[in-house]
Amino acid sequence: GENVEQHPSTLSVQEGDSAVIKCTYSDSASNYFPWYKQELGKRPQLIIDIRSNVGEKKDQRIAVTLNKTAKHFSLHITETQPEDSAVYFCAASKGGGGSNYKLTFGKGTLLTVNP
Amino acid sequence: DGGITQSPKYLFRKEGQNVTLSCEQNLNHDAMYWYRQDPGQGLRLIYYSQIVNDFQKGDIAEGYSVSREKKESFPLTVTSAQKNPTAFYLCASSIAGEQFFGPGTRLTVL
Numbered sequence: 001g002e003n004v005e006q007h008p009s010t011l012s013v014q015e016g017d018s019a020v021i022k023c024t025y026s027d028s029a030s031n032y033f034p035w036y037k038q039e040l041g042k043r044p045q046l047i048i049d050i051r052s053n054v055g056e057k058k059d060q061r062i063a064v065t066l067n068k069t070a071k072h073f074s075l076h077i078t079e080t081q082p083e084d085s086a087v088y089f090c091a092a093s094k095g096g097g098g099s100n101y102k103l104t105f106g107k108g109t110l111l112t113v114n115p
Numbered sequence: 116d117g118g119i120t121q122s123p124k125y126l127f128r129k130e131g132q133n134v135t136l137s138c139e140q141n142l143n144h145d146a147m148y149w150y151r152q153d154p155g156q157g158l159r160l161i162y163y164s165q166i167v168n169d170f171q172k173g174d175i176a177e178g179y180s181v182s183r184e185k186k187e188s189f190p191l192t193v194t195s196a197q198k199n200p201t202a203f204y205l206c207a208s209s210i211a212g213e214q215f216f217g218p219g220t221r222l223t224v225l
Contacts, residue, residue: 001174032212033215034212040216043205043218043219044205044216045216046214046215049212049225068156089157094213101209101212102160102163102173103148103214104160106157106161108155108157
């Protein structure tokens with residue numbers, strides 16, 4: 001089955017700096033890669049996702065890049081703010097129907113943005 | 116967010132007892148999922164269902180059971196066979212791959 005590795009497990013940055021979280025996946029058939037943000041005691045919420053037909057996607061201060069050849073994808077957060085502090089999870093899925101709805105998650109990155 | 120509800124928010128159970136966690140959604144999603152979350156372990160899939168009256172085991176199904184009699188509901192039973200049930204349990208539903216999570220149930224075994 002799919003295996004997703006996520007690094008680093010913890011990341012501390014100063015407010016205004018950039019943060020980068022990286023994930024690798026094992027199944028070359030995976031084609032959907034979401035990122036979730038989970039604040040303490042809350043539910044995970046989708047912040048951005050990318051499908052395998054594109055290499056990069058941006059949404060304001062957040063961007064995700066995908067390298068299908070190397071089987072890795074990354075989350076980039078620019079101009080970090082204290083409210084960005086949370087646990088971030090990457091995931092991978094084959095998507096598109098049947099059992100391919102399954103998401104395999106990385107173990108998460110605890111991001112701390114220091115004021 | 117508000118379309119998926121889980122109850123109760125906190126649940127305490129004695130060892131040897133079965134307990135059922137509720138998950139309801141009004142998003143008209145076909146697929147529903149149960150995850151377990153432990154510190155430092157990410158989200159691990161317990162069971163999932165793509166359609167009413169059908170469900171599949173996930174990666175850590177031992178000691179758990181589910182049913183899917185209605186599209187809106189996907190209850191999870193934690194049985195006495197689950198060796199270490201204390202955890203945060205999250206339910207999700209999806210359409211076109213994107214998953215939406217409920218607020219979670221924190222189960223503690225005393």
